[in-house]
Amino acid sequence: MILRIEKIGLSIEADDELLNSLVEKGKSHYPNEFGGFLVGYYADDNKHLHITDTILPKSFKTSIYNFERSTKGIEKKLGTFYKEIPRKFYVGEWHTHPDNSPIPSLTDISAINAIINNKNACLANPVLLIIGNSKTKVDFGFYVWFENKLYRYE
Amino acid sequence: MDKSLHLDTVIKTHQITKEKNLLDKHIQKKNEVKEALENEYGGNVYAPFNSGSYAKNTAINTKFDFDLVSPFKRNAFGANGTLKEMYEAVYDFLYNKYKNDAEVRKQKVSIGLEFYADSDSAKIKIDVVPGRELNQDQYKDDENLNLYVYYKYGNIAADSERIKTNVQSQISNIKDRADKEKDSIRKIIRLLKIWKNTKYNYPTKSFFLELITIKAFDNITITGNLWNKLKAVMEYIKDNVTNDGFTLKDPGNSSNDLSDTLTDSEKQQLADDMKNMLDRIEENDENIKTYFPENPKFKEEDKSKNRYNTNGGMPVPPPKLNFG
Ligand SMILES: [Zn+2]
Numbered sequence: 246m247i248l249r250i251e252k253i254g255l256s257i258e259a260d261d262e263l264l265n266s267l268v269e270k271g272k273s274h275y276p277n278e279f280g281g282f283l284v285g286y287y288a289d290d291n292k293h294l295h296i297t298d299t300i301l302p303k304s305f306k307t308s309i310y311n312f313e314r315s316t317k318g319i320e321k322k323l324g325t326f327y328k329e330i331p332r333k334f335y336v337g338e339w340h341t342h343p344d345n346s347p348i349p350s351l352t353d354i355s356a357i358n359a360i361i362n363n364k365n366a367c368l369a370n371p372v373l374l375i376i377g378n379s380k381t382k383v384d385f386g387f388y389v390w391f392e393n394k395l396y397r398y399e
Numbered sequence: 400m401d402k403s404l405h406l407d408t409v410i411k412t413h414q415i416t417k418e419k420n421l422l423d424k425h426i427q428k429k430n431e432v433k434e435a436l437e438n439e440y441g442g443n444v445y446a447p448f449n450s451g452s453y454a455k456n457t458a459i460n461t462k463f464d465f466d467l468v469s470p471f472k473r474n475a476f477g478a479n480g481t482l483k484e485m486y487e488a489v490y491d492f493l494y495n496k497y498k499n500d501a502e503v504r505k506q507k508v509s510i511g512l513e514f515y516a517d518s519d520s521a522k523i524k525i526d527v528v529p530g531r532e533l534n535q536d537q538y539k540d541d542e543n544l545n546l547y548v549y550y551k552y553g554n555i556a557a558d559s560e561r562i563k564t565n566v567q568s569q570i571s572n573i574k575d576r577a578d579k580e581k582d583s584i585r586k587i588i589r590l591l592k593i594w595k596n597t598k599y600n601y602p603t604k605s606f607f608l609e610l611i612t613i614k615a616f617d618n619i620t621i622t623g624n625l626w627n628k629l630k631a632v633m634e635y636i637k638d639n640v641t642n643d644g645f646t647l648k649d650p651g652n653s654s655n656d657l658s659d660t661l662t663d664s665e666k667q668q669l670a671d672d673m674k675n676m677l678d679r680i681e682e683n684d685e686n687i688k689t690y691f692p693e694n695p696k697f698k699e700e701d702k703s704k705n706r707y708n709t710n711g712g713m714p715v716p717p718p719k720l721n722f723g
Contacts, residue, residue, distance in 0.1 A: 255707055282716055291707040313721045320715075327713045332624075335714040340722045352723030359717050367711035 248398035253391040257372065257398055259296040264385065267299060271341040271378050278312035279305075280340025282319065283372055286331045296372065297333060298326065311352075312340050337372030337389075347375035347386025349395060357390050400684045401712035402626035405691070410589055412694040415453070418460040421521050425453075425463050428514065428523050432493075436469050436527070439492055443475035445538055450528070450566050452605055455574045457588045461694055462596050464605060466509065468528045468566050470544055473535040482531060482547035486510075489529040507552045508562065530566065542567045543652070553602075553660035564651035572650035573609050580616070586625060587632050588612050594676075594690050602665040610647045610657055611636055626687075630677065637673035640666045 246264070249256040271279050285296035300322050302314035326333040338356070342348075349357075353373060360371045370390055377384035387398040415422055433447045448454075451464035458464060469489065476484045490510050494503045497512055504511040509526040516522050530544030538544070542565045550557040577585040591608045595601050615621065615635035621628050639645050641663070649655035661669065679686040 278722065280722060287708040294707070311721065311723055313719065316716050316718050323713065323715065334709060335716050338716070338720065338722070350723035352721055356720045356722055359720060363717040364711075365715040366717060367709040367714040369710055370707055 248387055250389075250396055250398060253389065253396055254292055255370070255389060255391075256293045257296065257387055257389070258293065259374075259387075263297065263299065267339060267374075267376060268378065268383050270299075270301065271343075271376050274307060274341070275378060275380075276309055276343045277307040278309070278341050278343060279307060280312050280314060280338060282314075282335055283337040283339055283374060284323075284326050284333050285336045286333045288331070294336060294372065296336060296374075299339065300326075300335075309343060314338075335366070336368065337374065339374035339376065341376045341378050344379045345377055347377035347384050349373060349375060349386075349388060354395065357395065361390060400687075401709070402680075402684055402687050403624040404709070404712070405687060406586075406590060406625045406629065409593060409691050409693050410586055412697040413459040413461060413589065413593055414697075415458045415460045415463075417694075417697050420519070421460075421523075422453075422463070424517075424521055425465050425523055425525070429465050429467055429525055432467055432512065432525055432527065435496055436467075436489075436492075440471065440475060443472050445470040445472070445532075447527075448567075450570050451526070452592070454570050455577060455609070457573065457577050457585060457592070457605075457609060459589055459592050459596065460697075462592070463524070465524065466526045466528055468530055468544070470538055471529060471531045473532050473537070475531065482545055485529050485531055486547040486549060489527065493527060505549050507550060508546045508548055528566075533563070541565070553662050553665065555659055562655060564649055564655060566651055569606075569649065569651040573613070576613050576616075577609075583621065583628055584612060584616055587629055590629055590691055591632070593692070597690065597692065602661060603669050604660060607647065607657060607660060610650075611640065614647060633673045633677055637670050637677065641670045 246261065247256060247258045270281070281302055282300040283296050284298040284300060285294055287294055300319050303318035305312065305314040323335060353375070357371060357373055360366045360368060373388040373390070373395065375386040375388070377386065388395040389398070429449055436444060436447050447467050447469040449465060450468045451466040452458040453463060453465060471485060474480070476488055490503070490505060493510055493512060497503055500514055502511070502513040504513070506526065509528040512525045512527065514523040528546065530546050532538035533543050533545060543563060544566060546562045546564065548555055548557060548562060555562070577588060588609050591612065592605055595603060595605070595608065612632055615632045619631065619635055621631045640658070645658055647657040649657050658666070676690050680690070
């Protein structure tokens with residue numbers, strides 16, 4: 246799917262295959278939360294973001310209301326993506342909201358702030374994907390941080 | 400820092416389209432000079448054409464390089480006219496016509512017209528290169544021209560009567576390669592010109608940098624990101640330019656060796672400069688910004704317009720994050 250927000254001048258594209266695999270991963274941890282790192286590249290003069298892959302955390306803690314991931318053991322994968330053409334890299338994070346809507350919690354917003362304030366993350370506009378999943382339905386919430394606000398792609 | 404990312408920004412801030420206004424003024428002035436030559440010489444001149452980097456698609460916006468080649472008929476300056484007489488006559492004509500509007504200067508193989516800054520303080524520079532066909536009416540068939548060397552040009556002596564070449568094929572040869580390999584050859588040529596432009600009156604000409612870049616790509620395997628490619632070309636120049644027997648074939652005439660447009664000490668200077676840059680950048684990545692600077696005029700514009708993408712090297716996620 247391709248999503249656009251005129252105001253912030255960035256369209257986002259994520260392949261269905263990737264989204265399906267995230268939903269499957271989420272399902273396997275249901276009713277607990279789960280998530281991971283989003284990988285992609287910018288194209289078309291940086292006006293288009295193509296999210297192509299995910300890296301799943303090797304080390305994480307999860308419960309019904311909380312998900313904490315660490316970067317332990319994913320360095321090599323980041324490096325491999327970065328060597329590809331086009332260069333792919335960490336562009337944001339995804340996680341599930343079991344039996345809940347894909348609306349960012351305060352914890353999610355402080356996580357985004359931690360990314361933009363982290364020098365090594367080198368990202369001014371990280372993407373947040375929340376998957377609201379229940380037994381019967383799935384709802385995606387795509388967000389991009391832009392000028393101190395999270396913008397939702399509809 | 401990510402050196403390739405920096406180099407890409409350097410190229411972006413030097414895009415010629417960013418100086419549309421100045422570019423239009425150059426094109427307009429070039430057309431004026433072309434018309435003036437055609438009016439003056441009528442049937443004795445073929446259509447003058449632009450041969451600078453703009454024609455070859457390798458231009459940068461801090462130096463436009465408009466060269467107007469003026470192909471004269473063999474007998475335009477008399478059946479026994481010399482190339483020197485051609486050069487002097489064209490100089491006299493241009494001097495009289497433009498002395499109030501421009502600095503008119505005798506240069507190596509051209510006559511430089513540097514127009515005084517206009518109300519926008521735009522500086523326009525056009526180099527007129529007089530050339531003469533080899534035999535009467537032969538230009539239509541072979542496009543060959545003899546150029547006059549006004550003063551010492553590398554190892555080519557002053558007042559040596561001629562450089563015989565085909566300027567059209569020089570242009571199309573470089574333009575072809577630069578267009579086909581726009582992510583490698585064209586970018587590297589532009590970067591080397593940007594570097595050259597940081598120096599005042601550097602002896603190595605743009606044409607030389609274009610040819611040696613193409614030669615590097617033809618002779619060694621050049622892969623990787625933009626910095627890896629630039630580095631490989633710089634190493635090639637450093638390791639080869641001063642070698643005995645190093646030649647740069649003129650695409651307009653294979654018997655011309657354009658490595659002769661630099662003296663031995665100028666070649667040594669070029670090799671030393673490459674070595675020095677490579678060493679300094681190796682020591683500290685940040686030094687790349689000194690040798691390959693962004694065009695400050697367009698730096699801010701680019702940043703505020705679009706901040707997407709990484710703003711440094713490879714993004715590394717924060718080690719521990721909590722989501723709710
Ligand atoms: Zn959440």
